[in-house]
Amino acid sequence: MKSLKKQRRIQVIAVALVALTLSTVLIGYAMRDGINFFRAPSQVIAEPPGPDEVFRIGGLVTEGSIRRGEGETISFSVTDGGAVVPVTYTGVLPDLFEENQGMVGTGKYISGVFEATEILAKHDETYMPKEVVDALKAQGVYQDPDKDPEG
Template identity: 50%
Template sequence: MTRKQLRLTVIAACGLVLALALGLVLFAMRDTIVFFYGPTEIAEKGLAPGSRLRLGGLVEQGSVKRGPGQLVSFAVTDGKSRVDVSYSGLLPDLFREGQGVVTEGVLEGAGRFKADSVLAKHDEKYMPREVADTLKKQGHWQGEAGAAAPAKP
C-alpha cells in the first residue's frame, strides 16, 4: 500500500467512525428533543396526540379555573387560536390572566394539553422569539409601546 492509499484509508475510517458517533448521539436524543409551538401552529400542523412539546402564548382572560388540590386549567391563546391546558402543581407567582406563559407537556388531542411545567413571564420582553413574533402578527404585542413611561420628578 502506498502512502497516499494509507492516508485515504485512515481518513475514510475516521469519517466512518465520526458518522457512526453522530448517528448514535442523534438516536439517543430523539426522545429528549422538545419543539416549541404557539396555539395557531398546533391547530394548523395537526400534531399527533402524545407529542411532547412546549406551548407558549398569553393566558386567556377568564379562562383560569382551579380544581381540587393543585389542579388548574386555563387556556393559552395567541389571539387567533387557543389551546386548553390542564396542570397539577404550584403555579409561579407571576402567573395570571393576560400574561405570557410557556408550558411544557404532552398534547392530548382535541385542543387539550397536559402540562408538567409552567413558566410565567411578567411581560412580552422575556418571551421566546417565536411567541413574540406570533403575538405581533395577531396584533396583541405590547412591547415597548405598551410599557408604562417612567415617572418624571
C-alpha cells in the same frame, strides 16, 4: 513502499469515517427527546399535532380561565389572539404565573387539550418569550410595553 503508505492512508480515512458516522448517530440518539418545537395556539388548532408529539406552546393566559382542580391540577386557556387552547397542568405553577401574562408550556396535545408537563412564566414585568412575542405580532395583538400608549 508506496503501496504500504497508500494502504495506511486508506485505513486512516476508513477509521475516521466510521468514527464520524458513529458520533453522528450517538448525537442524534441523545437529542431525540431533547428537541421540542414551538407552536402558537393558532398553529395547534389549524394543524393539531399527534398525541405522542411533545412540543412547546406559548401565548397569553386567557383572563378568567384559571381553574384550580383537586390536588395540584390546574386548568386554564392560552391564546395568541387568533385561537384559544385549553391547558391542564399538574404541579406547582411559577410564582409569576397569572392571567393576561405570557407563558410557555411543554407537553402533548391530547383530545383537544394541551397536557403540560412544564410551565414557564415571565421572569419580570416586561419579559415575554421571543416565540410568544412573534406569535402575538403575527396575530396583530402584541403591544410593546416600552412604547407610550398615548403616542
